[in-house]
Amino acid sequence: MDPVEVTRVTVGDHTFDVTCAGPGDGVPVVLLHGFPETAACWRPVLPKLAASGCRLIAPTQRGYSPGARPVGVDHYTVDLLGADVLGLLDVFGLQSAHLVGHDWGAAVAWWIAGHRPDRVDSLTAVSVPHPAAFGWALREDADQKARSKYIAVFRHGDSAERALLADDAKPLRDIFAGVDPGLVDEHLRVLTEPGALTAALSWYRAMGRGFGEIPAVRVPTTYVWSTEDMALGRAGAERCGDFVTGPYRFVELDGVGHWVPEEAPDALAEAIIERVEGSRS
Template sequence: MATEGRQRTPSDADRPWSHEQAVVGDVRLHYVAAGDEADPLVVLLHGFPEFWYSWREQIPALADAGFRVVAPDMRGYNRSEKPHGLDSYRMEALVGDVVNLIDHLGREEAAVVGHDWGGAVAWETAIRRPERVSRLAVLNAPHPERFRDELKRNPEQWRRSWYMLWFQMPAIPETLLGARNAFGVGRLLRESSNPGTFDDEDLRRYREAAARPGALGSAINYYRALLRQNLVEEVRRLVGGGERQRRLRVPTLLIWGEEDVALGTELTEGMNEYVSDVRVERFPGASHWVQNDRPERVNDLLVEFCEG
């Protein structure tokens, strides 16, 4: 299905945003900012294999609606610092980046919006530091407990998630995806999206970001660190030393493109068991890249939700 009203993306010079850098905790992050500095803060977290540019349609819409919008390159991506070692990509570090960025911007809390891996970090930030998240919006990323429960009972989700196991191999994934100026990244985006979701300029920019030294290895380390951490947590649960994450009470919006090749729509069901205040919006025909497939509708939902 074609995307709605997509036009060729203007250059950064034509957009109402600025490029900034900040040292947050132990890492230097690059981010794009728009809107008045006094306006309520919205933090946008991108996924794999993206960077801040995945929010190119949402940044101006939210800024025009009266929000201060900040979209970082998450650690390891694009222009942000790329620390070494798997421990640098544990969830504690990723959540810390969000909290420290909110601190750097002089705020007590923010509305946090995340897609894909950014959605996973957004979920965990709201679960672990709910006092810092005023509202949570997640696009095509499952609640972590909901995802674990689905994997335990649904072999089809394991089939869909095969790439997470492939990413555990040392060096090979980043070598194959990064060859020929990150040709594999462009192919991944093209094959997992709807026709027209990404034009040639979009794919060029994603490939350019992924081809930066160390970027692909850092991005794939998110998956490696997550699997190692989840294995440890599951062992703790089996021996009686671990507990389920508590029910989230932050107001939550879950947006889902139903044609996601990696994540089944079943992951949007039964959410009231995990979140006390949740709204689910599903988009038939939209792919995993829902904010690019349906930018106008997603923008309307995010503005309405962040306004409360």
């Protein structure tokens, strides 16, 4: 694999730490991490994707990058998070790219694919289904309601920060059961910086503002869901395809938990490669 490079890229008023890998003239693929992670979550996936000819661009997103950490919930609405990614494409001189997102990164990718399909060659969404499918499950499915109780806690004042950072951030570390401790250390190094966890939780606190207004997606789309995901249940996963009008594939990973990029990097890389190559044919 070509060397992995971490660089800083300025988009508007913010500067993002961006991990790049793969051939410089490769097919551009943008990788968007979720909560409470950084772009380091993609490291296990990078070698296989780079070997397939992908040029990989993985930003540590708004609130997580020290140079992109504005104060206030209004700075973390999904349209602004999506605009960051579109701005990143502009800086790299890309009219469009293949998008891959996990967890909250998937929600941002859904927003971009729904509102700016001209900038998206394909979408691979991991764990989080189309927000309309997730919203339906949150209203109608008892299992999803139970799985999502943590969201109300995360949206409440600064009590979530105190709880997650207690005992030298042990509760935050415990979220990552089964993940390589080295990657967890990297995530926590960022999330324990002053103001970082509040900024990351601001994504949850702003989620009602435009989150449920994402159109059906017409770009070629793969949705990857894992059966042992503690946060996302089957009901929303199976309804996801109702909100995709373009070519669609549902990939179910049996026995895999929520942290798909770290737990099943080869299977995820294969799903991404199949979507990227299929979208070019």
